[in-house]
Amino acid sequence: MTEVENNVPTLSNSCTNCGKDAVLKCPKCVQMKLPAAYYCGQECFKSTWNIHKMVHNLPDSKALSNLFPNYSYSGKLFAYPQTPKRQVPASIPRPDYADDPRGIAHEERRVKKGDILVLNDEEIEGMRVAGRLGREVLDEAAKAIAIGVTTDEIDRIVHEACIERECYPSPLNYYNFPKSCCTSVNEMVCHGIPDLRPLENGDLCNVDVTVYHGGYQLW
Numbered sequence: 031m032t033e034v035e036n037n038v039p040t041l042s043n044s045c046t047n048c049g050k051d052a053v054l055k056c057p058k059c060v061q062m063k064l065p066a067a068y069y070c071g072q073e074c075f076k077s078t079w080n081i082h083k084m085v086h087n088l089p090d091s092k093a094l095s096n097l098f099p100n101y102s103y104s105g106k107l108f109a110y111p112q113t114p115k116r117q118v119p120a121s122i123p124r125p126d127y128a129d130d131p132r133g134i135a136h137e138e139r140r141v142k143k144g145d146i147l148v149l150n151d152e153e154i155e156g157m158r159v160a161g162r163l164g165r166e167v168l169d170e171a172a173k174a175i176a177i178g179v180t181t182d183e184i185d186r187i188v189h190e191a192c193i194e195r196e197c198y199p200s201p202l203n204y205y206n207f208p209k210s211c212c213t214s215v216n217e218m219v220c221h222g223i224p225d226l227r228p229l230e231n232g233d234l235c236n237v238d239v240t241v242y243h244g245g246y247q248l249w
Contacts, residue, residue: 047074067178110227133206164248181213185224200240212238
């Protein structure tokens with residue numbers, strides 16, 4: 031890998047994999063003049079290579095604009111390709127829309143507007159558990175944000191963190207939403223779909239995390 035100039039880490043130079051201070055960066059990204067992906071050492075570089083190398087094969091901006099040929103982009107931020115929808119083990123309880131072909135939230139539709147559901151002590155505790163787990167998943171997403179990381183990689187981390195906690199990632203298949211979290215880069219769109227665009231230095235990255243656990247939905 032290529033060393034950062036003067037071997038001095040900066041605040042923006044954190045390892046793409048573990049978040050530690052990084053003095054090395056992917057040589058392929060340097061060669062292709064892509065946003066640098068930093069690493070603390072060979073171990074972290076090797077462990078993320080299968081995912082990271084995908085950014086080296088992304089189309090250029092002209093090809094990206096053809097993903098939505100009828101849309102006129104006004105800036106440098108384009109929609110990038112997406113990876114296939116991730117699966118949740120059948121053993122994890124899920125909301126009704128999870129397996130609906132159109133992703134329709136039938137229970138949500140049945141609830142009358144203005145109705146206020148009063149929870150008992152057991153239900154309140156269930157909500158608290160869902161809230162704590164959701165916060166843990168959000169923290170995992172926050173730790174993953176770094177220069178060179180794609181929002182698709184953040185989505186993978188969110189998805190796996192949900193499964194580890196026996197949670198269903200609430201956005202997945204909600205009215206056919208294809209990912210396990212929502213990401214918005216530079217506040218360009220609300221409820222954006224994670225894709226293969228690498229984050230660049232100076233980007234603002236919002237991540238919305240919601241989970242379903244034990245019959246309780248944290249929105």
